Amino acid sequence: MHRRPLGIGLIGVGRHGLRYARHILHDLPSVSLKAVCRRNPAQGLDLPGAESVTVYGQARALIEDPAVEAIIVVTPPVFTREICKSAVRARKPLLVEKPLAASAADAEAMVSEAREAGVPLMTAQTLRFDSTIQEMRKRGHLIGRSERLRLTSHIEIKATTPGHADGYAKRGALLEIGVHMLDLVRFLTGEEVQEVRCTMDRLPPTAPETVVSAQLTTVGGTACVLDIARVPEGRVGSAEWIGLQGRLQADWISRRLRWIGNSESQEWEFSPSQTVLATLMAFLEAVEQRRPMPITGEDGLRAVQIAEACYRSAETGGAPVLVDRRS
Numbered sequence: 001m002h003r004r005p006l007g008i009g010l011i012g013v014g015r016h017g018l019r020y021a022r023h024i025l026h027d028l029p030s031v032s033l034k035a036v037c038r039r040n041p042a043q044g045l046d047l048p049g050a051e052s053v054t055v056y057g058q059a060r061a062l063i064e065d066p067a068v069e070a071i072i073v074v075t076p077p078v079f080t081r082e083i084c085k086s087a088v089r090a091r092k093p094l095l096v097e098k099p100l101a102a103s104a105a106d107a108e109a110m111v112s113e114a115r116e117a118g119v120p121l122m123t124a125q126t127l128r129f130d131s132t133i134q135e136m137r138k139r140g141h142l143i144g145r146s147e148r149l150r151l152t153s154h155i156e157i158k159a160t161t162p163g164h165a166d167g168y169a170k171r172g173a174l175l176e177i178g179v180h181m182l183d184l185v186r187f188l189t190g191e192e193v194q195e196v197r198c199t200m201d202r203l204p205p206t207a208p209e210t211v212v213s214a215q216l217t218t219v220g221g222t223a224c225v226l227d228i229a230r231v232p233e234g235r236v237g238s239a240e241w242i243g244l245q246g247r248l249q250a251d252w253i254s255r256r257l258r259w260i261g262n263s264e265s266q267e268w269e270f271s272p273s274q275t276v277l278a279t280l281m282a283f284l285e286a287v288e289q290r291r292p293m294p295i296t297g298e299d300g301l302r303a304v305q306i307a308e309a310c311y312r313s314a315e316t317g318g319a320p321v322l323v324d325r326r327s
Contacts, residue, residue, distance in 0.1 A: 005032035006288060009068035009092075011059050011083060013038045013045060016097065017074035023277045024072075025049040031284060034067040059083050063090050070094065070287050072280075076167025077102040077175070084110040084121070093120040095283045099179045100300030102169040104308040104324065111297040111327055122283050122293035123300025127180045128187055129278035131270040132252040136239065137188050142259050143243030146189050149224040151181040154236040157210075165208050172208025174200070174307055178228035182216075182310075183303040185226075188241060191218035192302070192325060198310035199318045214310050298327055 041057040101107035114121035200209035
């Protein structure tokens with residue numbers, strides 16, 4: 001029997017939100033974009049195939065639209081808490097772009113409310129769907145017991161709109177781009193982060209940080225070093241994972257992976273990944289088949305909790321801080 005397309009509501013159609021909109025409109029025939037929400041609804045949605053899409057100026061109006069059955073949130077994280085509360089009350093599954101929230105307290109509340117109501121909540125930690133990262137994780141057994149992990153993420157400085165920093169509660173590179181690295185520690189090692197030491201070039205809320213150096217220790221004993229920065233040019237995305245029996249070196253910008261063993265080595269190169277599309281497909285499949293979310297709200301919460309610990313450590317000059325893993 002032919003099933004009608006699932007009605008999707010998209011909250012946030014800025015630069016990144018438009019990526020979601022294009023995929024929904026053009027790459028996912030099993031769903032239909034019914035509505036979007038943006039600050040200035042008079043701007044409409046100027047995309048091919050979007051002529052019948054309703055444009056709202058308030059998130060609650062979109063959530064209450066009966067044509068909307070599942071919700072995707074691509075807004076600055078200071079807004080996700082209230083949006084999630086409304087979606088949970090309406091009992092509509094939602095996908096929230098990372099970071100899940102601007103603070104651990106908000107993320108904890110979101111996860112708790114969704115869990116108690118039985119409403120599916122997925123965090124869009126899109127880097128998990130990068131082919132190089134997935135293959136690195138798949139080949140983790142080649143290095144034996146995990147000992148060390150170094151993650152580097154340098155992203156170009158971008159022009160931002162007035163109020164951008166407010167959307168991240170005056171927090172900067174760690175919450176905007178480093179949250180991917182915080183999530184990768186757990187995704188690759190399968191271990192929870194126990195303790196952090198962190199320094200930053202600036203301390204929020206005085207000014208958003210642009211350079212972050214963090215040392216994380218997992219419950220399994222993996223020592224992790226994170227180098228996160230906004231740079232004028234020269235994007236870097238790399239990982240080196242060292243174990244008792246060898247090491248894996250990944251560069252997800254050039255899409256290359258190398259394994260170095262005791263007496264041999266091997267290299268692989270991968271095709272480009274459409275991580276946003278893969279994230280959407282995973283979310284929609286879980287909704288339609290009533291399966292658990294592949295990246296849970298709890299996963300998003302853990303990344304924000306680690307970030308919270310990093311900010312506390314930086315405020316004390318890099319002193320060790322234990323990660324509060326309440327959920």
